[in-house]
Amino acid sequence: xxxxxxxxxxxxxxxxxxxxxxxxxxxxxxxxxxxxxxxxxxxxxxxxxxxxxxxxxxxxxxxxxxxxxxxxxxxxxxxxxxxxxxxxxxxxxxxxxxxxxxxxxxxxxxxxxxxxxxxxxxxxxxxxxxxxxxxxxxxxxxxxxxxxxxxxxxxxxxxxxxxxxxxxxxxxxxxxxxxxxxxxxxxxxxxxxxxxxxxxxxxxxxxxxxxxxxxxxxxxxxxxxxxxxxxxxx
Amino acid sequence: xxxxxxxxxxxxxxxxxxxxxxxxxxxxxxxxxxxxxxxxxxxxxxxxxxxxxxxxxxxxxxxxxxxxxxxxxxxxxxxxxxxxxxxxxxxxxxxxxxxxxxxxxxxxxxxxxxxxxxxxxxxxxxxxxxxxxxxxxxxxxxxxxxxxxxxxxxxxxxxxxxxxxxxxxxxxxxxxxxxxxxxxxxxxxxxxxxxxxxxxxxxxxxxxxxxxxxxxxxxxxxxxxxxxxxxxxxxxxxxxxxx
Numbered sequence: 001x002x003x004x005x006x007x008x009x010x011x012x013x014x015x016x017x018x019x020x021x022x023x024x025x026x027x028x029x030x031x032x033x034x035x036x037x038x039x040x041x042x043x044x045x046x047x048x049x050x051x052x053x054x055x056x057x058x059x060x061x062x063x064x065x066x067x068x069x070x071x072x073x074x075x076x077x078x079x080x081x082x083x084x085x086x087x088x089x090x091x092x093x094x095x096x097x098x099x100x101x102x103x104x105x106x107x108x109x110x111x112x113x114x115x116x117x118x119x120x121x122x123x124x125x126x127x128x129x130x131x132x133x134x135x136x137x138x139x140x141x142x143x144x145x146x147x148x149x150x151x152x153x154x155x156x157x158x159x160x161x162x163x164x165x166x167x168x169x170x171x172x173x174x175x176x177x178x179x180x181x182x183x184x185x186x187x188x189x190x191x192x193x194x195x196x197x198x199x200x201x202x203x204x205x206x207x208x209x210x211x212x213x214x215x216x217x218x219x220x221x222x223x224x225x226x227x228x229x230x231x232x233x234x
Numbered sequence: 235x236x237x238x239x240x241x242x243x244x245x246x247x248x249x250x251x252x253x254x255x256x257x258x259x260x261x262x263x264x265x266x267x268x269x270x271x272x273x274x275x276x277x278x279x280x281x282x283x284x285x286x287x288x289x290x291x292x293x294x295x296x297x298x299x300x301x302x303x304x305x306x307x308x309x310x311x312x313x314x315x316x317x318x319x320x321x322x323x324x325x326x327x328x329x330x331x332x333x334x335x336x337x338x339x340x341x342x343x344x345x346x347x348x349x350x351x352x353x354x355x356x357x358x359x360x361x362x363x364x365x366x367x368x369x370x371x372x373x374x375x376x377x378x379x380x381x382x383x384x385x386x387x388x389x390x391x392x393x394x395x396x397x398x399x400x401x402x403x404x405x406x407x408x409x410x411x412x413x414x415x416x417x418x419x420x421x422x423x424x425x426x427x428x429x430x431x432x433x434x435x436x437x438x439x440x441x442x443x444x445x446x447x448x449x450x451x452x453x454x455x456x457x458x459x460x461x462x463x464x465x466x467x468x469x470x471x472x473x474x475x476x477x
Contacts, residue, residue, distance in 0.1 A: 133288050134325040137393075138338040138383065139315040152328060 011203035016210060022184065027211055030188040033101050034169040037108035038116075041164050045113045046157065049120025050149065064121070070114025075107075079174030082107040086178065099180040104188070107174040112164035119163055123156020124149055155227050162223045166216055189215075239264045239391065239423050240285065245294035247280055247447075255280045255447045257294075262440070265417055267424045269434040269455070272444035272470070278427045279322065279395050281444065285425055286319035286393045298391075315342065316390035320397055322427075324380035326368040331360065331379050334368050338387040347386075354382040357412060359405070373400040381409060385416060392416055394426045398433065410437060431471065435459055443467050 015023070052064060084090050086098040086106070097103045127149055135148045150157065172190035179186035181195060189212050196205035240262035247255040255277035262268050262285075270278045283289040284296060287303055295304040301313050318338065326334050332351050339347040355361045358378040363371070371379060377400050384392060394413070398406040410433070416422040428434055434441060438455035443466070451458065451467045462468045 128325055130321055130323065130325040131327065133283075134319075134321055134380075135327075135337070135341075136314075137286050137288060137317070137319040137321075138341065139311070139318070139387070140337075140341045141311060144341050148327065 011206070013207075013210065015204060015207040023207070025184060026187055026189055026192050026208070027215075029101065029186070030169065030190075030212075031215070033104045033175070033188060034108060034165060037105045037168055038112055038161060038165045040105070040109045041112035041116045042161060044109070045116030045160070045164070046120050048113075049117040049122075049160070050124050050146070052117070053121045053124035067114050067118050067121075070110075071118055073111065073114070074173070075111055075171045076173035076177065078107050078110050079177030082110065082174065082178045098178065099182060099186060101179070101186060103178040104175045104186060107178050108168040108171065111171060111174060112168050115164040115167055116160045119160030120153075120157050123153040123160065126156065127152045158223050158227050162220060165219060169215060169219075170212060237263055239298060241297045243294055243297075245284065245291045245296065247277070247284060247289065248292040253447055255284070255291075255444075257281065257449045260442070260449060260452060262423065262425060264423055265421045266439040267413065267417055267426060267437050268440040268442070269438035270425065270427045270442050270444055271429060271431065271434050273429070276444040277447035278444050280447075281449075282319060282393050282395050282425065282427055285391075286317055287314055288319065317393065318384045318387075318389045318391070319393040320380050320384045320395060322395040322399065324373075324376040326371070326376055326379060329368060330364070331355070331366050331368055331371070332364040334379055335383045335386050338383060342387060344387075350386055354386045357385070358382045359408060374402065374405060377401060378405065378409070381412070385412065388420050389422060392422050392424045394424065396427055396429070398428070398430070406433070413437060443470055445470070 048067075052060065052067070082103060083098065085092050086095065086103050087093055088098070095102075097106065131152060132145055132148065135145050140148065170190060172194055175181075175186070175188055176191050176194070179188070179191065181187050181191040187195070189208050193205050193208040193212070196202070196208065238261040240260070242257045242260040244259075245255070245257040246253055270281060272278050280289065284291055287296075287309055290303065290305045290308075292305060295302045297303070298309075298313060298317070301309055303309050327337065332355070335351045335355060336347050339350060344350075352361060352364070355364055358381060360375060360378055360382065363375065363379075368376070368379065377397065381394075381397055384394075392413070397413075398409050401409060413424055413426070414437070417424055424437075426437065435455060440452065441455045441458045442452040443450045443458070443464075445466055451462060451464045453463075458467065459471065462471060
């Protein structure tokens, strides 16, 4: 097997540069599903995180504990729940989403939202309260204070997005269950990697793995660029 | 026009059940410098935060030009924006010094603020650091930037919590002159917290002593320094331990 490695890696790289339409579709679907899912997760998770960071209410600790639990929720369990929800006899069976990218997006939103919300909450809580008092005292409205919070916590918030995206782009269990890994329809990089490995097509599996790693790496680079000077710290 | 700007009546401030500040009756006059002094933990900063509308009193009401601020009733933004507070520990935003100084002008929708920013940075002796990252400043520089940021939008009321605590003697003189200038040229009302009695004597028109969360004595600086009525004020001014 050790001798096979260089050859397989070589073939994997060659496959990447064939720009095969089926391969491109898999890459496109992976990015589209996870991109839309992280977008929705941000829309839900960021305000939730900010709200939990600032609001004091009776069951706040319970809410935070539930959110942290959501971060560690096994994707296969999320997949199973979404499957039961969307399957023909499930409460949302009428949507017809099962074994479509929409079902995969829903599952990934459930996985990523607690991660985005938790990281956002922690990042916002780390912003000095004196700084917010100072902004208020300088004449900022509530909306302008929220802008200060986002600006000051931007490194942590970008990490929240990156962590959520990293979790769902590399996730296999949930999308396999609710998407069905249908070639040309719901097959994404992770499920294709599993399938090719099972079929003994290691070169193709390696090609998928290389793309996944590249996407994660490029996303991280892009995020570091967005963070600008903030990543250098104080 | 009524002569006093602030009027505080039967104010108390409690954190949980602990009372940290109490004022029976206090008036702060327009275009004057009021100095609050007292030992650590006396409640001076809490009083300043209430005057800056950052913390409402637990009971009582603070009125400014006839508008009332109390627990449960906030003030319109137009009134809030007349007042600014410079905290004891300078809290600067991420980014450059000039961005920090411009903040108060930007939130007020001012567009042409570059000249004013340069002007106040020049006044505090930091024009050469305009482009520097605020996180690279020393404590004294940060304190002067925070002061310049407050001066930039020419506030009606300038609340200063130990504004010269981290400064060298030359910078102390510079800041004190700017404080006097704000009163003289802009007509600002200044309320300043300091433990430096020499500074208090140099600056104060009106002075008050706070002990254990209570305003003990208020009066002109001449009266308070030369003829204090309360025995605790007399002891404090003599430098005796009174708490």
